[in-house]
Amino acid sequence: MxxxxxxxxxxxxxxxxxxITGVRRETPDxxxxxxxxxxxDPFSFQPGQFNMLYLFGVGEVPISISGVHxxxxxxxxxxxxxxxxxxxLVRLRKGHIVGLRGxxxxxxxxxxxxxxxxxxxxxxxxxxxxxxxxxxxxxHRRDYEQIVLLYGARTPADLLYPTELERWxxxxxxxxxxxxxxxxxxxxxxxxxVTTLLPMAERFLDLRQAIILMCGPEVMMRVAARExxxxxxxxxxxxxxxxxNMKCAVGFCGHCQFGPAFICRDGPVFPLSQVRSLLEVxxx
Amino acid sequence: xxxPEVRIPAPGSLWRMEKAQLQTLLEALAQQGYTIIGPRxxxxxxxxxEIRQISDLPIGWTDEQDGGYYRLKRREDEAFFxxxxxxxxxxxxxxxxxxxxxxxxxxxxxFEWIPPADPPPRYAFLGVRACELHAIAILDRVFMGGPYxxxxxxxxxxxxxxxxxxxxxxxxxxxxxxxGTGPKAPPGADLILTELPDAFVVEIGTERGAALMAGVPCxxxxxxxxxxxEARLEETARSMGRQLDTADLPALLYRNLEHPRWEExxxxxxxCGNCTMVCPTCFCFTIEDLSDLAGTRAExxxxxxxxxxxxxxxxxxxxxxxxxxxxxxxxLTHKLASWWDQFGTSGCVGCGRCITWxxxxxxxxxxxxxxxxxxxxxxxxxx
Numbered sequence: 124m125x126x127x128x129x130x131x132x133x134x135x136x137x138x139x140x141x142x143i144t145g146v147r148r149e150t151p152d153x154x155x156x157x158x159x160x161x162x163x164d165p166f167s168f169q170p171g172q173f174n175m176l177y178l179f180g181v182g183e184v185p186i187s188i189s190g191v192h193x194x195x196x197x198x199x200x201x202x203x204x205x206x207x208x209x210x211x212l213v214r215l216r217k218g219h220i221v222g223l224r225g226x227x228x229x230x231x232x233x234x235x236x237x238x239x240x241x242x243x244x245x246x247x248x249x250x251x252x253x254x255x256x257x258x259x260x261x262x263h264r265r266d267y268e269q270i271v272l273l274y275g276a277r278t279p280a281d282l283l284y285p286t287e288l289e290r291w292x293x294x295x296x297x298x299x300x301x302x303x304x305x306x307x308x309x310x311x312x313x314x315x316x317v318t319t320l321l322p323m324a325e326r327f328l329d330l331r332q333a334i335i336l337m338c339g340p341e342v343m344m345r346v347a348a349r350e351x352x353x354x355x356x357x358x359x360x361x362x363x364x365x366x367x368n369m370k371c372a373v374g375f376c377g378h379c380q381f382g383p384a385f386i387c388r389d390g391p392v393f394p395l396s397q398v399r400s401l402l403e404v405x406x407x
Numbered sequence: 408x409x410x411p412e413v414r415i416p417a418p419g420s421l422w423r424m425e426k427a428q429l430q431t432l433l434e435a436l437a438q439q440g441y442t443i444i445g446p447r448x449x450x451x452x453x454x455x456x457e458i459r460q461i462s463d464l465p466i467g468w469t470d471e472q473d474g475g476y477y478r479l480k481r482r483e484d485e486a487f488f489x490x491x492x493x494x495x496x497x498x499x500x501x502x503x504x505x506x507x508x509x510x511x512x513x514x515x516x517x518f519e520w521i522p523p524a525d526p527p528p529r530y531a532f533l534g535v536r537a538c539e540l541h542a543i544a545i546l547d548r549v550f551m552g553g554p555y556x557x558x559x560x561x562x563x564x565x566x567x568x569x570x571x572x573x574x575x576x577x578x579x580x581x582x583x584x585x586x587g588t589g590p591k592a593p594p595g596a597d598l599i600l601t602e603l604p605d606a607f608v609v610e611i612g613t614e615r616g617a618a619l620m621a622g623v624p625c626x627x628x629x630x631x632x633x634x635x636x637e638a639r640l641e642e643t644a645r646s647m648g649r650q651l652d653t654a655d656l657p658a659l660l661y662r663n664l665e666h667p668r669w670e671e672x673x674x675x676x677x678x679c680g681n682c683t684m685v686c687p688t689c690f691c692f693t694i695e696d697l698s699d700l701a702g703t704r705a706e707x708x709x710x711x712x713x714x715x716x717x718x719x720x721x722x723x724x725x726x727x728x729x730x731x732x733x734x735x736x737x738x739l740t741h742k743l744a745s746w747w748d749q750f751g752t753s754g755c756v757g758c759g760r761c762i763t764w765x766x767x768x769x770x771x772x773x774x775x776x777x778x779x780x781x782x783x784x785x786x787x788x789x790x
Contacts, residue, residue, distance in 0.1 A: 135558060136508045136694065136707060140517035161517045179511065179518055180698020180705035205724035220517045368722045370694045373555040376712070377691030378719060380741065383748030388554065404664050406733035 135373065138177035138222025139164075143215050144197050149283045153203040153248060154213045157192050158223065166198050170255035171230025171364060171392045175372050176200060177222030182208040185369040185387070187252035188226060201251040201283060227372040228391050231256050231336055232362055240269040240328035244347055246317050246339020247276055250283050252364050252391075253338055257291065264296055269328040271298040275317030275339070278303055279310045298327050317343065318350045331355040338364040345402050348395055358396035365391050365398070382407060416620040421628035421636075422609045426487065429607065430461045431623045432570075436531045439619075441568055444500055445533035446493070451479060453493040455500070458533065465490060472579040472648065472759065474768030488534055488602050491578025492758050496687035497539055498546060500530050501563045508559075508694070508707040518705070527562035535571045537589030538581075538756040540596055542687035543569075548750040549690050559709070568615065571596035575639045579648035580759030582772060586653065588756040590643040601636045608632050649759060651772040652779065656753075657744035659779060664736065667786045668777045673732035675767050680713030682761035682769075683738065688754050691719075714738050739771060 145157035160166060168188050177183040189201040204210040215221065233256065241260065245253050260270055272291065276282045282301065292299045300320045302313040313320065317339070324330070335356055337344055344363050351361055367379040367386045374388035382401040384390060401407055416422060424432075436443055437459070445458040448465050458464065470490040471478045482489050509520040535543070543564075550560035574581075574590040583589030592599045597616035601608045608628050611617045683689040693712035698705040712719060715734050720727035728734045746754030755771070762770045 135555065136709070137511075137520045137522070142516070177696070179513070180696055180702060182696045183694065203723075206721070222518070366722055367727065368720050370692070370712075374553050375550060375555070375557050375690065376693065377714065378693070378712070380737070380745070383745040385749070406728045406730060407664075407737075 134224075136224075136371065138175065138183065138224045140220050141198075141223045143217055143219045143221065144195065145192070145217055146215060149201060150203075150281045152205075152213070153201060153281075153283065155189065155199050155201045155284075156212070156215060156221070157195070157197045157199050158221065159195075159197045160223075161220070166226075168198075168226040168255075169230035170233060170259050171252055172226035172228050173252070173372075173391060174198075174200065174223050174225030174227070175369070176202070176208075176212060177224070178208055178211050179220070179222065181211050183222070183224075183370075184208045184212070185227075185366075185372060187364070187391075188255060189251040190255040190258045193258075201248065201254075203248050224372060227387055229389065231364075231392050232334065232394075233259060236334040236336075237266050239267065240333035241267055241271070242324050242328060242330070242333045242335045243270070243272045244317060244335065244337040244339070245272070245274045246343040247281065248283065249337075249339030249343075249364070250274055251338075253336060254284065254287075256336060257297075261291075261294075261297070269298070269333075270296070271300070271324045271327050273300050273302075273317055273320040273324055275302045275304070275320070275343075278305050279307050279312075298324070300324070316346070318347050321350060321354060325354070331357070333360065335361045336363075337361065341365070341402070348399070348402065358399050359394060361395035362392055363395060363398070365393060416611045416617045416625075418611050418613055418617055420611050421633060422611070422620065422625040423628045423632050424607045424609050424623065424625040426606060427461070428624055429487070432619065433458070433460065433533070435619055435622050436568065441529050441531035443531045443533055444497075446488070446490070448479065452477065453479070453490050455493075455495040455497065455532075455534075461487065464488075464534075469576060470578060472763045474580065474762050474770050475765055476579075476768070477763050484604065486575075486602060488572045488600075489576055491574065491576060491581055492536055492539070492760060494685050494760065494764055496685065496758075496760065497532055497535060497543060498687055498690070500528075500532070501543070501546060501567070502550070502560055502690060502692075502711075504711045506559055506709045508709055511705040511707075513703050527566065529566040529568075530563065531568035531570065533570045533572075535569055535596060536574055536583075536758070537571065537592045538583040538586070538758045539687055540569070540571055540593050541586075541588040541756045542758070544593070544595060545688045545750065545752055545754065545756070546690060548752065549688075552750065568619075569596040569598075569612075571599040571612075573599060573601045573636070573640060574643045575602055577643045577646040577648060578759055578763075580762040580770075581647050581757065582649040582651050582759060583757040584644045584647045585649075585651040585772075586753060586755060586757035590640050601639060603632065603635050603639070606632075608636050649757075649762065649770070649772045651755075651757065651775060653753075656775070657747050659775075659782060660740045660744040663778050663782065663784075664740070665786050666778050666781070666784050668774065668781070668784075669732045669736045670786060671777075672735055672769060672774055673730065675769055676715075676731050676735050677766060678715040678731050678734055679766060680715040681764045681766060683713040683715060684711065685760040685764045686742075687756060687758060687760070688742075689713075693719075714741070739774060742771070743775070
């Protein structure tokens with residue numbers, strides 16, 4: 124009944140129904156939604172791609188795919204409440220329905236990263252689009268050399284995926300370093316911006332050789348890009364995921380333009396060499 | 408005179424058609440099921456709307472245009488197409504300003520979509536200028552030339568019959584000659600008309616155009632007709648109201664993203680978005696999600712949007728382009744520079760609408776000139 128209705132639709136712009144199979148609260152304003160197609164379609168994606176999540180009659184927003192549930196393999200999206208649609212999305216419960224279009228965009232260069240050291244730099248919710256990278260790397264661990272994750276959040280309460288972080292930290296084949304801007308009474312870890320962790324990463328890998336994957340607030344990525352270049356990394360080795368308003372996700376609506384790029388279609392992941400000068404322009 | 412002798416109007420051939428026979432042509436189009444869209448006068452402007460007979464055309468009228476200025480004026484003759492372009496462009500028929508993508512109904516667990524039921528309209532456009540043919544070719548690249556194809560645009564575009572009319576009058580804000588987009592019509596139209604004082608010269612553009620003209624009385628064009636067309640086009644090219652130096656234009660703009668002129672133009676710009684609405688190539692849209700009060704029905708509506716609104720770049724809780732300076736810079740650099748990277752062509756066809764319909768008369772040819780003359784100047788306030 125539903126599949127037939129959907130197959131008639133010009134599905135480029137009309138979201139398909141997905142059911143929420145679970146909700147995990149990550150931080151005070153962020154949840155991870157677990158989703159399964161009501162039509163039973165399998166869903167495949169590349170780490171770094173995004174979906175458009177639609178709430179019936181409310182609106183639609185681009186959200187990075189943050190991986191699959193380790194056990195059920197259901198699709199996961201980590202959503203932070205920052206606007207009217209995301210505020211409604213974080214209130215969803217198990218059993219509720221959302222619409223979904225996707226996957227869209229170009230993901231992380233995992234093929235290119237084979238056989239090399241990998242540095243992952245995440246800030247805040249920027250860890251979400253990098254989580255499927257970590258899941259994929261861990262599933263094919265032998266294909267890569269050293270892997271280092273540097274992750275920064277505002278406070279300890281803002282750290283995403285604490286259970287997985289603990290598990291990753293326990294692995295001998297993955298180096299995880301975490302920092303926060305402001306600690307609390309229980310925090311015994313590092314304090315400072317994420318780039319202050321770079322010397323730790325350099326103990327395990329050579330920044331001039333590694334593939335560097337980065338996602339976080341634009342100001343963080345701008346600063347980190349400069350710092351990485353100062354330490355010998357070239358813009359061709361560094362990849363970052365950018366975010367802009369999106370309405371269509373297929374390069375027609377014009378909202379996500381970043382200079383010559385349509386972030387929805389040409390990104391959201393770009394080599395730094397392609398966007399380096401644009402990152403320095405304010406209000407581009 | 409109507410000449411029933413055997414003749415084959417092949418693509419590329421030129422014919423002479425009495426002006427009144429344009430009515431026969433319109434009737435032939437209507438017979439084939441086309442909805443004919445052409446120029447007509449509404450509320451003091453020449454706009455594009457449905458026409459049924461040649462008396463609907465703005466016969467004997469012209470338009471006076473300048474920065475922020477548009478007036479209709481009687482001509483001294485009875486020319487059918489003796490004006491430049493008005494506030495409408497053909498994009499409103501190919502890329503509708505408001506379009507319902509579908510309605511949704513909750514059903515049991517989920518929801519289902521009811522896509523728009525009406526078959527897309529079959530349009531015939533009459534009076535498409537050379538710059539406007541270029542604009543349609545640009546929209547073709549935007550909506551049909553990439554990895555995705557827009558079904559809304561394609562349905563209208565593929566059914567389209569195009570009758571071009573080459574300009575024998577240049578408007579006060581026209582600069583197609585600078586952009587290489589006119590006044591001579593590029594290939595693509597089914598028929599290309601040029602208006603002479605006593606007749607139309609009709610060039611057959613396509614087999615479809617040939618088939619249509621087979622039913623319209625006309626005679627082979629003479630050498631004199633041919634020469635008259637060329638002379639008119641040359642005269643039009645010489646009388647452009649504006650000029651734009653396009654040499655190295657994308658690089659000029661890219662290296663001047665921090666030029667103080669952006670701040671200066673922002674002092675005048677009202678960020679009203681008129682330029683984007685009248686532009687024949689500005690394609691941006693938004694998608695609005697609506698629901699009834701009970702929350703059982705929803706609709707997705709696609710609606711023209713403008714990069715001049717702050718909401719356009721609303722991302723993760725705040726707009727990226729807050730200042731008028733950033734929004735004007737985005738519009739101009741997109742049109743004249745990044746459009747090349749995205750679609751392999753300029754986004755500007757030199758029609759002059761953005762100049763005419765800017766309420767404060769901002770003139771992009773003037774803005775580019777100002778930047779070119781002070782190439783490399785930097786705004787004092789930098790981060």
